[in-house]
Amino acid sequence: MRDDLVLRVVGRLLIPAILLFALYVQFHGDFGPGGGFQAGVMAAAGIIFYSLIHGLVATRRIVPDWVVETMVAAGVLIYASVGLAGILLGGHYLDYSVLSSDPIHGQHRGIFWVEVGVAVTVCGVMLKIYYMFASRGGAED
Amino acid sequence: MAVAVWAIAFTRNLFSVVVLSGVYSFLMATVLVALDAVDVAMTEAAVGAGVSTVLLLAALRLCKSEEAKPAHKPWLPLAVSVSTSVLLVYGAWGLPDFGDPEAPIHKNVVPRYLNNEVDVPNVVTAVLASFRAYDTLGETVVVFTAGAGIIALLRRRKKNPDNKGGGA
Numbered sequence: 001m002r003d004d005l006v007l008r009v010v011g012r013l014l015i016p017a018i019l020l021f022a023l024y025v026q027f028h029g030d031f032g033p034g035g036g037f038q039a040g041v042m043a044a045a046g047i048i049f050y051s052l053i054h055g056l057v058a059t060r061r062i063v064p065d066w067v068v069e070t071m072v073a074a075g076v077l078i079y080a081s082v083g084l085a086g087i088l089l090g091g092h093y094l095d096y097s098v099l100s101s102d103p104i105h106g107q108h109r110g111i112f113w114v115e116v117g118v119a120v121t122v123c124g125v126m127l128k129i130y131y132m133f134a135s136r137g138g139a140e141d
Numbered sequence: 142m143a144v145a146v147w148a149i150a151f152t153r154n155l156f157s158v159v160v161l162s163g164v165y166s167f168l169m170a171t172v173l174v175a176l177d178a179v180d181v182a183m184t185e186a187a188v189g190a191g192v193s194t195v196l197l198l199a200a201l202r203l204c205k206s207e208e209a210k211p212a213h214k215p216w217l218p219l220a221v222s223v224s225t226s227v228l229l230v231y232g233a234w235g236l237p238d239f240g241d242p243e244a245p246i247h248k249n250v251v252p253r254y255l256n257n258e259v260d261v262p263n264v265v266t267a268v269l270a271s272f273r274a275y276d277t278l279g280e281t282v283v284v285f286t287a288g289a290g291i292i293a294l295l296r297r298r299k300k301n302p303d304n305k306g307g308g309a
Contacts, residue, residue: 030261030266031262035266038184041188041192042187052195076282079277094274111266115266121285121288125287136295
């Protein structure tokens, strides 16, 4: 599908919008609908869309496998370390109120990092599954 | 949606089944928007209609695109699913009306969630990330495990010489 002019142009227009919307959903999740899971899926969908148009090889140059695999593990580690940070600062595990001098601000900070962790893992896993399935067909199209 | 389900059940061409299930997911997302569950609708549209359609198509490339004829008549599964749905509909009559403020579920923890001390405007985010932080951590670990399982299953085959051990 690399030679399809319409797909290439539409993709070039849409993919930045998709990725930007994913970031919006991620960081605006406190106020509007959305959050880490949705943002991660959207970012992965944008990258998968890119790879549908430009092929898996080009996508792997931009988002290589080691980045994706690191993302899979890093998200869980971010989430878990937010909990550990709560213990180190004198609270319970995953107690965000101690993360800042103001409990409400601490809650916001905790939710922010937890959502980042969820988004990173979800995006990584989606991409990894897609890479694995798409690369099994032998010849790359 | 009923039309989509009917078509999925009776189509033998797997490609159209995949596309129809994407259609079903989009319809489901609109239903969820109508129920004011925008977070879930977003997930349904992105995962159900977007990513899983692409994943199923990628999987379809590895196998035949026509479904094999079933080996036996599906009367027993049909009876099980019909009786289960009759039971569920019967049970749903006993539920309080949709959006009823007097429903038992709105009497216990929900007031605390709505006037929460987390002070996040989107209650769904507050519940997911703060009140139910352990659950969400567990979910993230589940997603991680799924990814790790896929890596463990599919990568080993790649070490085999081309397409010798991989034919399944």
